[in-house]
Amino acid sequence: MSGGNVSAGVVRVGDTVRRPSGPWTPAVHALLTHLYEVGYRAAPRPLGTDDQGREVLTFVPGDVVWPDRFALLDAERRLADVARLIRDFHEAVRGFTPPPDAQWQVLVPAEGGDIIAHQDLAPWNLVAGDEGQWAFIDWDTAGPGSRLWDVAYAMHGFVPLSAHPDWRRADAASRLRVFADAYGLDEAERRHTVPLLGRRTRAMHDFLRDRAAQGVQPWATLWAEGHGDAWRGDAEYIEQREDEWVRALLAG
Template sequence: MSGGNVSDGVVRVGDTVRRPTGPWTPAVHALLTHLNEVGFRAAPRPLGIDEQGREVLTYVPGHVVWPDRSALLEPARQLARVARLIRDFHDAVQDFTSPPDAQWQVLIPAEGSDIIAHHDLAPWNLVVADESRWAFIDWDTAGPGSRLWDVAYAMHGFIPLSAYPDRERRDAGDRLRVFADAYDLDEAERRRLVPLLGRRTRSMHDFLRDQAARGVQLWATLWAAGHGDVWRSDAEYIEQREDQWVHALLAG
């Protein structure tokens, strides 16, 4: 199976995907069931637990955008569609009530807790089949968070907001505005978002650093491979350009 950074034990069986379970699985299944029941179809549907103790999800056909995200999301209308899809998810989850015994897998504590957020809305978790079917996968780290926490992370990945030569965008400000407009952020939300962009990105560096120091896999492997350097560099790039982001989001 492609997509994400964690694929051990994840297999496709016919039109289903089988994955190892965790204490968070019942809560995630309740979330996915709610999303499907209220009409949000851009997520897999849970089908229970199989005889081997694995969770069973509907298979989402298509290809994962990462790493060739530029080919798909270059037109502004495609980037806007991602933003609207995320807004649709956030609206759909707004009325979800967590089970009383919910045990979410919280990797990085979020700033705010107005919704159950995805926490990894990124190109490596966006599956596209055709113009009619886009969906987000890998919901295992869903948990308490905020709309802006999810949006800040998604903007980093989809615009992208990055200092690396092969990813840096001269039109990053314009794309930031396209995303914010499509999501329909109001002025107050845009002002709160700007400093959050850097903090959310830096939180990934700090998480990998701390997990690597404890020898926790797979995070230690990602840290050793240089992922921490990427997140730190991107955080610095974002933080140094806050005035540019404010202008892009509020001009006009």
């Protein structure tokens, strides 16, 4: 199965997905169970583990948005739908109390810690269903974080805020405003989010650089393929245009 950057060993069995488990799995399952119990349906439901020790999750029907179906998000109403889906998750997770022995797989340490965040809210983890049911997958790197850290990362991916000629958009600033409005950011949050956009993007470059230097897969391969350069280029593009993002988000 595809989606995210780590799909080795992930298989579909009937209406379930089986994937390798880790020390973080019980905490992630507790999170997903909470989301299901409070009515959030844009995430898979955990079903325990199988006889091979793999975690078992409900299968989310549809196609991963990135890259072949990314054009779905050209429509501002779809971009707004994604922002609201993220806001609904952040509202749903507020009442979650992690297990006392919770372990999390933290890849990129977050700034702030007001929630248990997804940490990878991106087009490669969004499944678009044929009947309008959209959901986020790959929750295995969820962990302590902040709403705005999650939002800044999501804005980079979904607007997108990219320097790459294939993805760079002339209307990035207006789309950033659409996302912020749909999510419901207030003025103080908008001001705080703008500098986070560059820092969160650059944190991905630094993560890949450091893991590649240690020879850790799949990050070393992604670094060798130029993903680090892409994240650095996007970070520079975002940082150079902070004034533009401020004007877009704070326009009357």
